[in-house]
Structure formats: structure tokens, C-alpha cells
Amino acid sequence: MTALDLYVSPLGRVEGDLDVRVTVEDGVVTSAWTEAAMFRGFEIILRGKDPQAGLVVCPRICGICGGSHLYKSAYALDTAWKTHMPNNATLVRNICQAAETLQSIPRYFYALFAIDLTNKNYAKSPLYAEAVRRFAPYVGTSYQPGVVLSGKPVEVYAIFGGQWPHSSFMVPGGVMCAPTLSDVTRSIAILEHWKDAWLEGQWLGCSVDRWLEIKTWEDMLAWVDENESQHNSDCGFFIRYCLDVGLDKYGQGVGNYLATGTYFDPVRYENPTIDGRNDALIGRSGIYAGGDWHQFDQAKVREDVTHSFYEGSRPLHPFEGETIPIDPEAGRGLGKYSWAKSPRYDIGGGLGNIPLEAGPLARRMAAGGPNALPHQDNDPLFPNLYNSIGPSVFVRQMARMHEAPKYYKWARQWLDDIDLKESFYTKPTEYAEGKGFGATEAARGALADWIVIEDSKIKNYQVVTPTAWNIGPRDGAEVLGPIEQALVGSPIVDVEDPVELGHVARSFDSCLVCTVHAYDGKTGKEMSKFVINGMV
Secondary structure (H helix, E strand, O other): OOOOOOOOOOOOOOOEEEEEEEEEOOOOEEEEEEEEEEOOOOHHOOOOOHHHHHHHHHOOOOOOOOOHHHHHHHHHHHHHHOOOHHHHHHHHHHHHHHHHHHHHHHHHHHHHHHHHHOHHOOOOOOOHHHHHHHHHOOOOHHHHHHHHOHHHHHHHHHHHHOOOOOOOOOEOOEOOOOHHHHHHHHHHHHHHHHHHHHHHHHHOOHHHHHHHOOOOHHHHHHOOOOOOHHOHHHHHHHHHHHHHOOOOOOOOOOOOEOOOOOOOOOOOOOOOOOOOOOEEEEEEEEEEEEEEEEEEOOHHHEOOOOOEEEEOOEEEEEEHHHOEEEEHHHHHHOOOOOOEEEEEEOOOOOOOOOOOOEEEHHHHHHHOOOOOOOOOOOOOOHHHHHHHOOOHHHHHHHHHHHHHHHHHHHHHHHHHHHHOOOOOOOOOOOOEEEEEEEEEEEEOOEEEEEEEEEEEEEEEEEEEEEHHHHHHHOOOOOOOHHHHHHHHHOOOOOOOOOOHHHHHHHHHHOOEEEEEEEEEEOOOOOEOOOOOOOOO
């Protein structure tokens, strides 16, 4: 195989820096290493600050999902301070969290993922010309309206939160807003326009309700050919094109999944607690591992730093977590290679701490688990896809798109449920001591905070992001992280243009921009460098 040094710039197309090194043998990736090249240190920034500092600092961790960071930071304090949450406050938090995710779905699909479908490596496909016509960046017939209309849902967020991104209007005990009837009606109109113009009009080619009738892989295939509108919709075309070019054949990953869940039933979470969280969720939490479902328990989360540029010799729960950076050059001598920690989950049964994939596919697997309560999402579609065709780049992407109609319907109902005559905030007691856990499902996956308060100050604060779950390096047992594992087995048709690596990494929507180095597995030579679709 010809030696080359690849710069796939960027794999993530979002922010930050991720250096991916892969070994290629006979046209297939045989090993991979993901290196987060940027030290962030928000846990260190928050240490010693007022407990509410996280409400200001955390939304600025990310410019794409700052609302998700605010949401889980607020709930971490709610549990630490034992607050009371008015029903309206829960509804508004749910609406804004959903609005941010609804914004992300088309923006991510068209601006970050679908443009790779126009890569010249697919020119032999009979559907290639249509893919270029629709998805070519800036000029594609679907690209421009998809990206432009993606901004509509966060207008709803701004109505309630005052701004987006970087709002801090969610506070312990509720939300700092007083919406009017005009605000609610305007929000409904915005969501309806987004649904009519993009979700049904462009993406589905049918009603939201018709799409949500799909329960199996066979149902989905039948839906594509049910009528011309669905067949030629962006969704129908995407399904047909992925199957034609083989995106259903690789990028499987670890096959084990974590969802911390999000969105609360207002009545069931009036007094937020860690123990009462799972049953109050609408978007369910859960673990799918080893072919079975398990209840999510935050006490079983660990962070391993064996191969991360931090001091430490054993996996720690985030309440006891440490963030003590070391010189990367010294760390490399110890076998460390990333600023990301390696989140793991103590699954029990002698299996120890295992890596878990976070993200839309993980949420969809949790939604198909047993024992759903009446108010909870209960959706068998993706467990069926998992068992029928297996996980892949295609299935991971479809999981994310499937959430657009689902979250739209939820948000519309929550807007109807707001009672403008009732309170949106209950002033809390600011306890000097306490521990809190707050989590949500950002567009990219499970996002959680753990806070320890002593003497009315933050003693410890740990943020575990979905990107950390997915791009974390090997752990102490030398087990690969989820993206590392997903890259293994990927075919490289053209070593001068390995678009397949981009598909895998971008199917996780990792919140990092990536540089890739490829090495020939037989000679050990690093290969030449180049750019694939270099746009941010």
C-alpha cells in the first residue's frame, strides 16, 4: 500500500482539535488512536467558585449545545440544593432543550455530514448526480434551505431564554423568564413553520405521524417506496443512497450504549433528586450492553486517565474525580496520548468498566428497552434495526434524524401545557454543603455534571461530555474507545481520499475538528497529507 499522511480537515467540522491516527492494512483500518489535542480544564476553572458559577461557565463550554450544558448544570444544583420545580419551569426547560436539539439535526446533517456524500469516490453510483444536486455545500438544492431553516427552532429558545447560545436563564428552582401568551403563540408558529417547510416538506415528504408509525426495518423500506413524495424526499433518497454506496456496512463501534436520558414529566420531578430521576424522565435513560438492557446508575460511571495527560492511577467516580494535568511530552513517555479522559461504566457481572457509545443511537436503544412507564418514550424501531442490519454509519445517522419528528411533537405538546397563570420559579435554600448530579441528552449524546459543595463553594466539579464518551482513548485494560473501535474495519477504497474515515467520525458528530494520520500496517510508514472537504 502506498504510504500517505492524511489530513482529513476536519473530521468533526465543529470545534477543538482531534488527532486521529489509524493503521491501514490491505485497504482496511486495523487499529486507531484518538487524541484530543486541546486542554480545556473547566473543572479547574470552577473549583472554589460560587455554586452557581456553573450556570455561567458551562453554557460557554460549547457554542453549539450551550443550552444542554445549562440544562444539566441547573439540575445538578437542583439536586444538591433540594429545590422545588414548578411545572411550568420543567416545561420551559424541556422546550428549550428540545429546540436546541431540533436546530442541530438539519444543521448537522446538511452542513457537517451530507456533503461527504458528494465525494468523487461515489461517482460510479447511479444516484451520485442526485446526491451532488441536493447536498453540494452552499449550492445544493437541499443544503441551503436545510441549513437556513435549521435556525428556526432556536428562535423559540431565545424567546424564553433571552438569547441563544450562551443563555443562563435556567437557575436552581426554575427559570428566570415570564412568558406571555404572545410568546407562546409565536413559539408555536415558529415550530409549525419549521415542521411544514423542512421536516415534512423537505425531509420526510409525509406527515410526522406517518413517519412515527414505522416500527421495523421492513416498515422503513416499505415507507421509502410507498409513494413518490416519500421516495424522493431527502430522507427517502438518503436511505436509498446509503444502501447503494455501503454506509450500512461499517462503523459499527463497540455495540454497547449509554443514555442518561432527558426531558422530565413535570409532576414527577417537582422535587428533583438523583434517585428519583430515572422514573421522571420522558426520554429514557438506560444502558444496552452485552445484548441486554440495564438501568442507568450515575454511581457506576468512572473516568480512566491511564492514557490521558492527567495524574492518576485508577478509575474514579466523578464525585471523587481529579483533573490534574501533566506535561504532554512527559505523558507520552508513560504511554499517554490524549487530553480526553476515558469515561467507562461499571456494568458488573465480572465485566468491569466498559466503554459505551453515547448519542442518538444510544438514546434510541434505550427507548426500545423493557419496562417503560406510561409517560416514557417507548419505541422499538432501532433495537429492530440493530438486530436486523446491525449498527453502522447509516443506522447511527438515521437514529439522529428519527428524533426530529419525535422531539417536534413533544415540544408542541409542552407549549400547549404551559399555564401562564402559574409560577415559573421557586426560590431555593442555598445549602452550604451538598452533592448534585444533573444530566441531559445533548444532540451528541449523554452530558452530565457532578458537583460537590463545601462551605458554600465548589469543592469539585466534573463535566463528562458525549464527545468524551465517544472519543476517549484506550483505558487501563487497553480497551479501545468507541470511535477508535468504530474506525477499525473501515474500508479505505482510495488511500488518497479516505472519505470513509470522515463518515465514521462524523456519524458520532464529535465536538472536535480532526486531523488524521494513516500508517501502512506492514511498513509502518506514515502516508502523505491532504484535505477532504476542508470546510468549517
